[in-house]
Amino acid sequence: MAEASTTSLADSFAIQWRVIRALFLRELITRFGRDNLGVLWLVGEPMLFTLGVTTLWSLAGLAHKGSGIPIVAFAVTGYSSVLMWRNSASQCTHAIEGNRPLLFHRSVQAIDVCLARIALEVTGATGSFIFLSSFFTYLGWMQPPDNIALVIEGWLMLAWFGASLALLIGAACVFSDLVHRLWQPVSYILFPMSGAAFMVDWMPKKMQGLVLYLPMVHGVELLRHGYFGTVVKTHYDLGYMAGFCLVLTLCAVYLVRVAGHRIEF
Amino acid sequence: MITAWLRGHLLFTFAVLVPTVCSVLYFSLIASDVYVSESHFIVSSSENAMPSGGIAEMLMGASLSHGQSDSSQVHDYILSRDALKELSERLKIEQIFAHREANFFDRFPGLTGGRSFEELFLYYTKHVSVEPDPMSSISVLSVRAFTPEDARRINAELLDMSERLVNTLNERSRRDLIQFADNEVKIASDKAKDAAVALLSYRSNQTVYEPNKEAAIQLEGVSKLHQQLITTEAEIAEIRKLSPDNPQIAGLEGSADLLRKTINAETGKVTSSSGSFSARAPTFERLQLDVEFADKQLGMALAELESARAEAQKKQIYLERLTQPSVQDKAMEPRRIRSIITAFIVSLLFWGIATILVATVREHGE
Known part of the structure; x- marks a missing residue:
């Protein structure tokens, strides 16, 4: 392996860990500042998004269909999952370019910048999901989850997908500005198809087959299976989602590495 | 020399070679043959089968939901604890699942070693499946067991039980409907x-x-x-x-x-x-x-x-067997070659990710 390395793998990892942590805090301060709520906006921002969407969907009476799912729970589980992958990816579009000066430091790599931003988004989305679901459960608008282990499993899968997608998008943006331009419309088109606003079971069989090509649909279905239990019929294939994420991750880490080197030299 | 190479490529050894060799060993030596018995049936009510033409037929075609709910009653029953209880009374299903030639991992008490009814039920739901086809409303009942004959027996018994269930349901709904009118007549x-x-x-x-x-x-x-x-x-x-x-x-x-x-x-x-x-x-x-x-x-x-x-009479539902439980003369599961290849590809992916990540981590220390 790399002959030039003077430090052990564990030490290198410790350095990387410190770098990512520092970048995380730096991002936190630069994005949310210290004014009014300050870093609480990390959770507050996605929460407001989710609240808005929940209100809209409640008014529009989505998710009726006699499915027995209360609309608030449906919106919270659905929209939080979208935030996971969409915000991570959107935040990463400028991560490498925007932090170009930092990358000239020996110990700051392109992947660190992206990972810090992803960690920020995942933390925010997770915090908002936990806060909103416990708050609504307290109000009695939502039931507590049926099977927490499955909810966590679905959430982690979504986080994995979000992270690998974000890395890929972030790295691809270095090669072409087009990716950044295209990502916005693509993410908007993906949102209604992502399973946040529907259950796969509501679809006609043909549509189900198409929709299940999208990996995030599996994650949302798993999340809802965990949350609502057998009240809803869910369709998901963890193997498919894991395989998709695995390939995506490989492409992402490779591309980020290439992108990082391209920026530095 | 080989050990030297392996030591030089620790990551590759652990991420690719070990899992692949393990899967080859498992699928070639340990994994037991699993035989699948399949049967097709259809649950229909005479209401849907009413002879009609033109628009009426189109409308009837659109309201397939009735037949669907009938078949989902049967599906629900097949995958229920009641069905398992009845099945274990008739067939000693626990012994079938605890087949001697099956390997330790696939056999019934399995790794957990528990013999409780709930564990049996969990095992049962993993070996029996009913897949509905909403387009044709045909249901496919497949049963997995360690001998072809066992799989067929369980499948046939489940079909019989489902038929009995349908008859009971019919009897009950008939009684409910007629009882009131009968009383009036009396x-x-x-x-x-x-x-x-x-x-x-x-x-x-x-x-x-x-x-x-x-x-x-x-x-x-x-x-x-x-x-x-x-x-x-x-x-x-x-x-x-x-x-x-x-x-x-x-x-x-x-x-x-x-x-x-x-x-x-x-x-x-x-x-x-x-x-x-x-x-x-x-x-x-x-x-x-x-x-x-x-x-x-x-x-x-x-x-x-x-x-x-x-x-x-109109509400009467029928369970019609389209195909009898099949008997496989060759075990089609587990798909050994495919599984080994899958394991190899997945471990390759892991190795690729790990290699790049390790290289990235190392750059921090340069």
């Missing part, structure tokens, strides 16, 4: 019988059949007597005019008197207050109305029962 027929009996006993007690008609006959008789009386009186008057001393007069007057008396008596029978036809008429009328009313009610109740029967 009540109505009791009423009709009571009314008829009351009328009959009134007739025999009062020695009368139909007071109105009888009164009419009576009055007809009276009017004839009246006519006779008038004729007699006219005769008397005529004879008196011609020969007042005619001895015939006394006889004629006698018969006229008799006629008058008879007329009075006969009219009394029709109109007098006690025991006459007119006194009996109201009671009789009422009884007769009762009989008519009860008859009509009975007719209606019978019609309702008939329509309830027809309705029940």
Whole structure:
């Protein structure tokens, strides 16, 4: 392996860990500042998004269909999952370019910048999901989850997908500005198809087959299976989602590495 | 030399070689043959199978949901604890799943070693599946076991049990539908019988059949007597005019008197207050109305029962076997080669990610 390395793998990892942590805090301060709520906006921002969407969907009476799912729970589980992958990816579009000066430091790599931003988004989305679901459960608008282990499993899968997608998008943006331009419309088109606003079971069989090509649909279905239990019929294939994420991750880490080197030299 | 290479490529060894070798070992030596028995059935109700054409047919086609809910009843039952309980009473399913030749991982008590009913149920749901096809409403029941015959037996037994379930459901819905109408018929027929009996006993007690008609006959008789009386009186008057001393007069007057008396008596029978036809008429009328009313009610109740029967017939659901449980002569599962290749590819992916990540981590320390 790399002959030039003077430090052990564990030490290198410790350095990387410190770098990512520092970048995380730096991002936190630069994005949310210290004014009014300050870093609480990390959770507050996605929460407001989710609240808005929940209100809209409640008014529009989505998710009726006699499915027995209360609309608030449906919106919270659905929209939080979208935030996971969409915000991570959107935040990463400028991560490498925007932090170009930092990358000239020996110990700051392109992947660190992206990972810090992803960690920020995942933390925010997770915090908002936990806060909103416990708050609504307290109000009695939502039931507590049926099977927490499955909810966590679905959430982690979504986080994995979000992270690998974000890395890929972030790295691809270095090669072409087009990716950044295209990502916005693509993410908007993906949102209604992502399973946040529907259950796969509501679809006609043909549509189900198409929709299940999208990996995030599996994650949302798993999340809802965990949350609502057998009240809803869910369709998901963890193997498919894991395989998709695995390939995506490989492409992402490779591309980020290439992108990082391209920026530095 | 090989060990030196392996040591030099630790990551590759652990991420790719070890898992692949493990999967090759597992799938070639350990994994037990699993035989799948499949059967196809369809749950339909005669309501859906109604012969119709044109728009009606299109509409019926659109409302497949009924048949779907019927088949989901069966699916739910097959994957229920009740079904497993019944199955284990009939087939000793625990022994089938704990087959001796099956390897430790695939066999029933398995790694956890628990033999509780819940664990058996968990195992059962992993080896029995019912897949509905919403387009054709055909259901596919597949059972996995360690011998082809076991799989077939479980499958056949499950089909039998499902048929029994469908029959029970039919019986119950038929009973529910018909019971009410049946009760109505019973009540109505009791009423009709009571009314008829009351009328009959009134007739025999009062020695009368139909007071109105009888009164009419009576009055007809009276009017004839009246006519006779008038004729007699006219005769008397005529004879008196011609020969007042005619001895015939006394006889004629006698018969006229008799006629008058008879007329009075006969009219009394029709109109007098006690025991006459007119006194009996109201009671009789009422009884007769009762009989008519009860008859009509009975007719209606019978019609309702008939329509309830027809309705029940329509709601009847059937489980039709399209194919009998199949018997595989070669174990198609586990898919050994495919699984090994999958394991190899997945571990390659892991290795790729890990290599890049490790290289990235190392760059931090340079």
